[in-house]
Amino acid sequence: MLSIPYIVSTIIAIPSGELSDRVGRKTVGMLGLLVVILVGIIAPSVDSLAEFIAFIVVLGISVQLINAPARAFVMDIAPDKMTSEYFGVFISFVNLGLAVGPMIVGFLMKDSLSVGVTTVSYMYIVIGFIGVLIFSILKDTVHERESLCSGIKNVFTIDKIFTKGIKQYKELKSLGLLILLLTILFTITDGFIWTLEPLYYQDLNLSSTMGSLILAMFILPLIFFGLPAGYLADKYGKTKALAFGLILSGISLISFGFSNTTPGLLISACLTSVGLAFAWASVSGLITDISVNKSRGSITGVWNMSMDIGYVIGPFLGGMLAGYFNNIGNAFSALGLLLLLSITFILYKSKN
Numbered sequence: 291m292l293s294i295p296y297i298v299s300t301i302i303a304i305p306s307g308e309l310s311d312r313v314g315r316k317t318v319g320m321l322g323l324l325v326v327i328l329v330g331i332i333a334p335s336v337d338s339l340a341e342f343i344a345f346i347v348v349l350g351i352s353v354q355l356i357n358a359p360a361r362a363f364v365m366d367i368a369p370d371k372m373t374s375e376y377f378g379v380f381i382s383f384v385n386l387g388l389a390v391g392p393m394i395v396g397f398l399m400k401d402s403l404s405v406g407v408t409t410v411s412y413m414y415i416v417i418g419f420i421g422v423l424i425f426s427i428l429k430d431t432v433h434e435r436e437s438l439c440s441g442i443k444n445v446f447t448i449d450k451i452f453t454k455g456i457k458q459y460k461e462l463k464s465l466g467l468l469i470l471l472l473t474i475l476f477t478i479t480d481g482f483i484w485t486l487e488p489l490y491y492q493d494l495n496l497s498s499t500m501g502s503l504i505l506a507m508f509i510l511p512l513i514f515f516g517l518p519a520g521y522l523a524d525k526y527g528k529t530k531a532l533a534f535g536l537i538l539s540g541i542s543l544i545s546f547g548f549s550n551t552t553p554g555l556l557i558s559a560c561l562t563s564v565g566l567a568f569a570w571a572s573v574s575g576l577i578t579d580i581s582v583n584k585s586r587g588s589i590t591g592v593w594n595m596s597m598d599i600g601y602v603i604g605p606f607l608g609g610m611l612a613g614y615f616n617n618i619g620n621a622f623s624a625l626g627l628l629l630l631l632s633i634t635f636i637l638y639k640s641k642n
Contacts (some may be wrong), residue, residue, distance in 0.1 A: 306590020322355025378520020481604020
């Protein structure tokens with residue numbers, strides 16, 4: 291059920307990005323936020339499985355309609371020598387929301403599920419209106435724009451619905467392919483961690499409080515190290531920062547799989563995410579550097595699609611590895627080894 295929004299988001303990613311190239315970042319972003327408001331309005335009335343599935347499908351559409359133009363907008367406004375730094379800030383705030391959101395929802399639902407759902411629905415509506423207000427203030431970076439109706443008609447022509455985005459992305463050549471593969475790997479890692487960590491701490495007979503703290507150590511560094519990682523990537527080279535991030539994450543995740551003490555788990559989790567902060571900032575800066583302004587929406591659509599593919603694969607891969615090794619710790623170590631092996635692709639690219 292949790293994979294459905296990501297599956298929908300994967301399908302809608304390229305059209306959302308291309309639409310933002312045609313009608314403007316603001317228009318598509320505001321459209322996505324209006325869908326969020328709609329989600330907030332209909333959420334309290336959802337009371338069957340079919341309605342719930344329809345609800346999360348709409349939620350998946352709204353996520354991509356906001357995400358595609360937002361990332362393209364950051365790519366448009368980032369100065370040439372500060373692309374990773376700008377995305378470092380973006381990464382920090384995205385992960386801040388991912389950290390704070392579940393805590394707020396958990397607090398609201400601790401006494402009554404129905405009251406909690408209603409309150410969260412109101413939050414969606416309020417957040418949607420705030421987002422629309424923010425988007426309306428921003429100056430659009432797309433100067434030649436079509437009308438929304440014309441843009442939708444052109445984008446959703448059946449014979450070319452995915453063609454333009456993929457064609458634009460192919461122009462990035464081998465570096466673009468490398469970025470796609472690494473992005474899928476990073477989001478696989480994210481989905482993998484969120485799925486298996488709650489099971490791992492139970493296997494180790496740790497308290498739920500300690501399990502939550504370990505999970506927090508996987509996300510807090512992404513909040514606090516996004517900006518410094520981006521700054522260092524711009525200053526010393528994005529490829530070097532990317533390799534450093536993969537080495538640090540890989541070794542730390544291997545260590546996490548073999549750790550059976552609380553300090554070891556906390557330190558390994560923290561260092562894993564510090565490395566991922568460097569990797570994410572570097573990859574984001576690289577794709578901004580090699581993309582063309584007028585087609586960044588389409589390119590972002592393909593890039594976002596690769597992210598969602600990883601989020602869909604991650605939980606399944608985690609379960610399969612844990613089953614294969616009959617040990618959750620070994621599954622984490624295997625993923626860490628995969629991160630280390632991915633460095634060979636970077637070395638190959640740097641020599642060619």
